[in-house]
Amino acid sequence: MNKKIRFIFTVLLLIGAPSVFAMSDAEIEKKFDAYEAKIKALEKKVNASPASVNKKMVKNVKKNKKRISKLKKLMDSEKERFQMNGFMTVAASKADAELGSAYHFNDRVNFRGDSKVGMQFDYKLSEDMDATIQLVARSRDEDVWTADAEWAYVGKRFTDWMKVRVGRLRIPFYLYSESLDVGYSYPWVRPPIDLYTTLVTSFDGMDVAFKFPTGPVNHRVQVWVAGWTNTDADALDDIDVYDTRGVNITSSWRAFTLRLATTSIALEGTQTTEFYSDINDAGLAGYAFATGGTATCLEPSPVLTVIAGESICSRWDLIIDIDDTITYNSLAFQYDNGTFFTIYEAALLDLKEESIFGNGRADVVTFGYRFQSWTPYIAGGVTESDPANLIPGSTETSRRSWLLGLQHILNDSTSIKFEWNHLYDFEGTDGFDEGALEPGETDLDDANIYTIAIDAVF
Template identity: 25%
Template sequence: MSPKNLRCLPLAAAAMVVCMSAQAEYTVADGKLRLSGFGTVGVSRTNTDQALFNTPGQGGGADRSASFAPDTKLGLQGTYKLTDTISATAQLLTKYRATGEYTPQVEWAFAKWQATPSTTLRVGRIGAPFFMVSDFRDVGYANTPVRPPLDVYGQVPMNSVDGGDVSYQANFGGATLTSTLWGGQTKVKYAAALRNNGTDMDPILVKVRNQVGLNFQAEFDGGYTLRLGHMQGKLSTEASSLSALRSGLSGVLAGGLGADPQALANQLLSEINTTGQKATFTGLGASMDRDNIVLAAEYTWRTVNKGTQSNTAGWYALGGYRFGAVLPYVVVSRLRVESLNANLNPQAAVLGAAYVGAQGFVNSGKVAQNTLSAGARWDFRSGMALKAQFDHISKPAGSNGQFLIPDASTASGQDFFNNKKKVNVLSLALDFVF
């Protein structure tokens, strides 16, 4: 990872904060083009050097040395109105990626047709609507805490999907009900608790094809919101180390080493099959923002038919109270592993490095942890908020939690995985919109 790449975005975002006005967006004179942006300059540090704290999937993070990587980002968005009912929207987001660099990426690029006052169609790259705050999970200013709770939001690394959706909105008394049918495919690089020879990152390429989802959201007078969503698709994961492992096992099969090793190799190949597995994700959410009280909660569960990805369930509950421009809050959350899809035969240990490699992929799906967070948000001027947050994360023995282990094969990496650990994280963030 280049130090220049590490420093570039935080400095650019800080300069943006200094130069921008309090105006939240810019619209050209004819009203057809609207430009806006958002960003966060955030820094975090922990009380351990055994593992890196980050947004799951990033190729780096924070330890005892403070890091900008987990939260710092900069986004620009533009919408052009082609006709009274047709528009085009694009969003460019730069944040710390799986490759260990700040890289710009097109998060949104879609055309929208307001077919009727109640019906909307979008086609292109749209936000992946897995969660209650999916459309603004990267907009720190729009979220109460420094980041959406990772015990829930870390279960799915995809922020966008290439496809489309159709939404229908209806009013019933004091409620607005929106139903959305969406579908498409997506792929994203994800840095797991793996290294190539203990030195270079080996990002996993995660693909989900044939996605189909249905969401319902009800907004009530008084600041209440309810949401239910479900999706299913075909999940595939690929990495160079996984390909090398499969090649090695195929060599065992072709090497004439006897019936038992070949049978064991066949079992391992079957267990680590990560191509075209049926995957589902379901979420329930509720929030309230009324007077000075802010409440939110979500419960989600992920299932995968087979492979090294685990079946998980996560939940969080958030509560806060405004005192003028200051909003203190607490968050309690939990991520648990419901079941592991891959069950390796201990007898396969005779295969040596192949078994160890397969076990490493299985262990990367062991992510259980609990988190208690407390923080405060200060909206000190229009379009800007300063936040401070303390997270106390507990993970059980036999789990990586949501952390990135710098090298899972080292004594330090094994110690972190095999034993209970409590990690404290301190974060400061300046969020802004313009």
């Protein structure tokens, strides 16, 4: 401290000191009262505001406590046992002609082919066991929408990498076979008919799924075996499908997915086919011998009655015994980087006896590009099959197709798709007609199917 400051300090002290001693007791008391009043007033203020602030805070705290406890309940719900999810497709389609496939395409606009709704209920039985049932109602099944259980099983997860399911499951023929009814899960209006029209769709049995990585690649292997198989087609009414099993592996790395699958189905029973061509007794006997079955005349010809002493039959049927095994081997490759995607899928149908159909092969390739909420896509396919040994007049058949489509995302759970499917280059019977097993050629040179479909998941 330098001299100047010390001097000022001393002067101030001398000035201030006397003023303290100059105050009388009464004045000091007055001053104290004033301060006391001030403190009281401040205290009041302090106590008043916390009360109003407190009220708000208390209310908020209460509200938050309630929310937390509700969420905790939701959380302690590993115990949230029940979940419900659904999907739905409403689609209108029109073809140029009557194409009697399982999709009911014909030359009038109809909603029957592709419209369907599904509900799935998942219930957690325990930490590692769950039960699932998925009911699907399709308008194409009957005139009335009937709900069928597509999936109904109990599953148990034994380890992180292995899970077993027992019950009704879908047959995993191809890449999208298991989610066949969920329009929102694939890019087209329906999975390409060149490939995805199979006679059987689900099985009652069990499957085991293994998940494991090899380096950066993730794999899922599924092995399954059926006790009984569920068929979609009337054509298999008198045929038992048994001994159904398969194995597949799906490997994925970044945007790439590769899937290899094999499915084996055994058929046993009788197949009855009606024919509308003219035939004589010798002809009937000939077919019966060749196929090992029985050929019976149902209606003698009204016009041609007797020629050279033989009667002519104009409507007849052939009943043959079926005992065959079909193996479906398929390969699927998919690349999807979020914007551009391509899918190539091929299947080989191999029949041991080639009785009611011959060996077959189908290939489909698809390309698509996502622009914001619009996704145009294009696909081309070819399907071929060999003649069937037991069906008289059966020839090689083949068919090509291409399709052009546009998908527009309406919101994050609904989309609308516009698709034009053009089928051409029909060789032999194209497999479309209800009477496809009849000998002869199809009338059509080509066919078009136009569809608008709205898919939703909820």
